[in-house]
Amino acid sequence: MIAILAISTFLDTLCWRHTVHRLETVAHTAIATARKNGWVVNTTPSHRGGWPFGAWVELDRLDATHPASSGAPYDAGWAAEHLRLGGSWPFLLGAELPVSLTGHQAARLVLNNAILTFVTADLQIRFKNPQDLCFSVSQLKLAFSGHWPDKQIFAKNLSGRLIRFPEALAGATRLGIDAKAADLSGFPLPYGASVDLHQMHLALALTASDASTELSLLDPSSYGRLLLQDASASPASTNSRIILSGAMALPSRNGTLTLTVIQWQTLADRLLAQPEIESHLAPDLQVALRKALEKTSTRQARNGQPLSMAIPVVNGEILPDTQAFSALFNGKAPLP
Template sequence: MIAVLAISAALDTVFWLRTVHRLEATARTALTAARENGWRVETTPPRRGGWPFGAWVELNRLNGTHPASAASPYDAGWAGEKIRLGGSWLSLLHAGLPLSLTGHQATRLVVNDNVLTVLASGVQIRFRNPDNLVFSAPRLQLAFSGRWPDRQFSAQTLSGRLIRFPAARPDATRLGLIAHAATVNGFPLPYGLSSDLHNARLAIALTASQSSQGLSLLDPTSYGRLILQDASATPVSTSPDNRITLAGALALPEQNGTLTLTMTHWQELAARLLDRPEIESHLAPDLQAALQKLLQKASGIPAMKERPFSLSMPVVNGQILPDTQAVSAVVSQGFRTP
């Protein structure tokens, strides 16, 4: 028995050494690539661990900054704690390489004086290959500032997938994201308002621009279009069947295009809209009258309650500009009694 245990321990040690060597090489390659792409990276010395139940390489601290330049017109930074590459033997047997960001993580991206800050901890990432990863986090906080209006919100129980194609041809997908959050708190709305959402989903694709070759995935000039395949959620304190969906496409960098808003069980949402003076005051009088008329009509026609409400909205320079006449026409005519 002692001999068997000794042999098992020896084999485990050999396998552990081979695995941590591979993980260290992967970490060195990633850090070297980051520095070659303009990042200034400082880390604590890597620490080996996991034996006898796994293998990993861990950094207690990592600070990275990317100053803006003529070739890379964006400023970025990342400050992270307890970054672990690897895991238990069971996790290493699964497809993909696990990366755990168990400590506090702070990321900042500045583009054209617009600032995005992301705070998180407990992030789990699995690389199926360098260009395909899945992720999860118990909580993620996002804050917008700079030229953007100062807004912040958080996502709870977040999971998703990120795919990238750095060498994509023009107008082909260069970056894709699918994400789901059980709850979103404080999601920003027009007129300085916010709302809590349940079961939020997001699916977007960014296509390559004509000049994308050789540019970083963080460079906004490398993208030609934003395709919003699905941005949907259910407002808190409403039925799970109440669903708001936004889809469409925008040309970049102009941010011009068209988005389509679709609402199921829209009557409750419309009634709540008219009950909020701070929102109602921004609606044109003819639109308010049309919504009131529609709600009165829907209350007496059960079939209308089953019909979704859909509206196409132009976007100019990143601002949604709903045409009052078009909205009124959809509201007053699109739900006529058959």
């Protein structure tokens, strides 16, 4: 029995040393690649752990910054605490490489005077390969500032997948994102209003531009087209569902989106109850909305077909066609 335990301990130690060495190589390669791509990376000394139940390499702190330059017109930064590469043996025996960040994490991206900040404390990442990763976080704060109006959005139980194809040919997918969140608080609406959403889903793809292979994935000029496959969510405390899909050319940010609203009557009731929204609606549209709501006041009518229409996007601005809405609700177009 003692001999079996001794052999088991020896093999476990041997496997631990081999795995830790491999993880250290992965970490050093990632840092070296980041520095080669213009990032300034500073870390605390790494230390090993996990034996006998697993293997990992830990960093107490990592700070990375990317100053803007003529070849990379964006400024970015990332500050991470308690970064662990690796995990227990059951996770390491699979095909994925786990990364956990249990401390305070903050990332910032500055582009054309628009500032986007991410803050979280419990990010989990699983690499299937260098181009394919899955992520999850229980809470995430997004802050918009600078060129954008100051706004904060809070996401709960956010998870998803990110696929990268840095060498994609022009017109092919270079970056793909599929994400979902249980709750999204403070989502901005036009005219300064906001709404809380639940069961959010986002699926999009960015295609490569002609010069994409020479540019960073964070450089917007590396993309030629945005394909919005699905952006959907339900306003809190309603059975309504808002769905957006469509495409937009880049960098012009011109295109067309298709808006579909399931149980639109409930959503219209709530919008008309918000003075900051109602005051910006054209008077004829307000009248048309109220008449349409009166016609569909019964439960059976409100469970009818969804509302669906095309909406133009010009220079990144969504421009609802109020005349089309008015015609729709006044009965000059088929009412769902």
